[in-house]
Amino acid sequence: MTAPMDDDESSGGAAGTVKKFMFVNRRAPYGTIYALEGLETVLISAAFDQDVSMVFVDDGVYELMKGQQTKAIEVKNFSPTYRALEGYDIEKLYVEQESLAARGLTAENLVVPVDVLSAVELGELMEQQDVLISC
Amino acid sequence: MLHIVNKSPFEKTSLETCLRLARPGSVLLLIEDAVYAAARGNAAESKIRQAARTLKVYALSPDLEARGIRDKAIDGIELIDYGGFVDLVAEHTAVQSWL
Numbered sequence: 001m002t003a004p005m006d007d008d009e010s011s012g013g014a015a016g017t018v019k020k021f022m023f024v025n026r027r028a029p030y031g032t033i034y035a036l037e038g039l040e041t042v043l044i045s046a047a048f049d050q051d052v053s054m055v056f057v058d059d060g061v062y063e064l065m066k067g068q069q070t071k072a073i074e075v076k077n078f079s080p081t082y083r084a085l086e087g088y089d090i091e092k093l094y095v096e097q098e099s100l101a102a103r104g105l106t107a108e109n110l111v112v113p114v115d116v117l118s119a120v121e122l123g124e125l126m127e128q129q130d131v132l133i134s135c
Numbered sequence: 136m137l138h139i140v141n142k143s144p145f146e147k148t149s150l151e152t153c154l155r156l157a158r159p160g161s162v163l164l165l166i167e168d169a170v171y172a173a174a175r176g177n178a179a180e181s182k183i184r185q186a187a188r189t190l191k192v193y194a195l196s197p198d199l200e201a202r203g204i205r206d207k208a209i210d211g212i213e214l215i216d217y218g219g220f221v222d223l224v225a226e227h228t229a230v231q232s233w234l
Contacts, residue, residue: 019197057156119156126156131229
């Protein structure tokens with residue numbers, strides 16, 4: 001995939017171009033399918049060797065809560081998957097401080113280590129992206 | 136960058152979150168039910184007026200017309216048609232849709 005002569009579609013027009021993709025998660029995990037579908041999209045994106053980051057804002061922070069037990073509602077608990085992201089070289093996880101605070105949470109309540117950023121810092125990071133995808 | 140909001144400010148927090156994260160100089164486009172935030176005389180008006188000091192604010196005219204609020208548009212919000220919508224998207228590399 002990184003061979004210089006490679007001209008297949010995965011290399012795009014400019015071979016080896018890496019874009020900054022940010023996935024913006026704003027939904028709680030089980031009420032709708034957005035969070036799970038978003039996570040799956042992120043995992044797929046890992047196959048394309050791009051600069052991927054995930055952001056958790058608003059109810060998106062609930063996706064990362066420790067202690068999720070979904071047996072009784074008979075759906076898959078996908079929160080452990082966030083811990084596997086590192087294995088796919090997706091290591092940039094950002095959580096908005098204001099969203100955590102509004103929900104009475106801190107980074108200690110989350111299943112993975114994250115960078116907690118203010119709305120201003122997150123807004124600036126957003127400005128630096130090539131592609132933003134809402135989940 | 137371009138921020139697009141499509142939910143009513145009275146139903147969802149999308150607009151509020153967008154305004155919290157949007158950096159000065161960014162562009163905000165209100166479409167679909169978010170155009171209610173572009174109307175005068177409601178609880179969202181002050182938020183939009185404050186945002187308009189640092190952001191360029193647009194609203195999609197066909198959506199205002201459909202909802203009977205075309206003549207209530209807040210001064211300072213620029214109304215655009217679908218062609219204008221396309222131009223805005225084409226002018227910006229990064230676009231965040233606050234779905």
